[in-house]
Ligand SMILES: Nc1ncnc2c1ncn2[C@@H]1O[C@H](COP(=O)(O)OP(=O)(O)OP(=O)(O)O)[C@@H](O)[C@H]1O
């Protein structure tokens with residue numbers, strides 16, 4: 425079957441959905457030679473489909489740049505992704521005309537896939553085997569690796585869909601290689617083979633107290649869950665979270681850590697947050713942000729004439745540290761902004777935020793003032809990380825490191 429972009433999908437995937445990026449870094453000619461990947465998992469036997477589409481005769485200029493975003497469920501991945509795609513100018517939307525329950529988000533530059541789509545056990549299967557979705561046994565890492573590699577090599581894939589509405593595995597959707605391919609979910613850095621494919625990686629590290637507050641807010645207010653069921657679900661996931669998800673933060677190039685404030689003694693409301701951006705040193709194409717003076721250790725209370733702060737105020741910290749034996753730079757913000765437009769005052773004291781013009785971080789924050797976390801360090805640092813990803817992408821392209829010729833060599 426031939427698509428409008430001239431990419432042909434394998435014959436057995438008749439129910440798959442073609443997904444396109446409006447502007448892509450590669451142009452494809454009209455020929456196809458099909459290739460089935462050995463999925464080697466129960467899912468493959470059950471569904472008996474080919475899951476990689478080989479695109480031949482490509483006039484390829486560059487391979488996609490691959491970004492991994494890891495976090496537990498309900499920890500702000502979607503919000504972060506919306507901030508990231510906005511940095512590139514376009515809105516992200518689910519595949520047009522595809523499965524309405526697809527987890528994929530496509531914009532001009534980025535395609536974001538959710539790694540829940542690589543669950544090998546559906547909801548019933550997990551219940552029968554008494555495993556959580558965080559357990560590697562409930563996920564198909566062979567397929568994840570083969571498909572992320574295929575995208576990195578400039579090939580389209582037939583990716584499964586995990587349907588969160590029904591709890592079932594739906595027929596696959598076709599994903600074409602974009603400029604930037606983001607894999608977000610529970611395990612982007614779990615499998616060493618997948619980890620090796622990442623050009624840049626981020627871990628959202630939300631402390632238990634804050635995670636609990638966010639989950640209550642969302643699952644009670646928006647999804648009608650009871651307090652008891654939320655507590656039970658967090659407790660049931662905790663051992664697997666500690667075993668399989670949390671350790672991935674040691675591999676991340678940036679960790680955004682979200683903790684309760686230290687500005688209010690014994691705070692138990694969880695509304696004011698202390699957010700730390702932990703940036704690894706020596707990562708290719710990435711220079712950490714610094715405050716005032718690179719390499720110094722600085723504690724800064726910016727409240728006063730140029731920044732309005734109500735109780736409990738705002739405090740920044742900046743300095744070098746070690747994290748899992750790696751040298752890192754930490755930028756920390758505790759507290760929240762009263763007037764978002766005054767953020768320009770803080771931005772003007774930061775260097776290496778990877779903005780293209782003066783005030784770009786503040787502009788992005790104002791644009792999405794209604795997103796969760798826009799008045800504190802979560803939104804502020806997520807926005808900066810979005811600009812960093814753009815810079816990583818642009819510098820890989822500028823150096824020619826993403827040409828498919830370089831990949832082959
Ligand atoms: N920075 C933030 N500040 C306050 N609340 C937040 C923040 N980020 C997320 N939340 C809360 O957490 C909820 C989940 O956020 P989001 O949908 O972005 O997470 P997710 O990781 O994509 O979740 P899931 O994987 O379950 O879809 C939001 O509805 C909001 O209530």
Ligand SMILES: O=C(CO)[C@H](O)[C@H](O)COP(=O)(O)O
Pocket residue numbers: 496497540547557558587588589591610
């Ligand atoms: O940890 C999760 C990541 O989003 C989900 O709980 C997992 O994907 C299972 O989804 P569901 O609860 O809808 O069956």
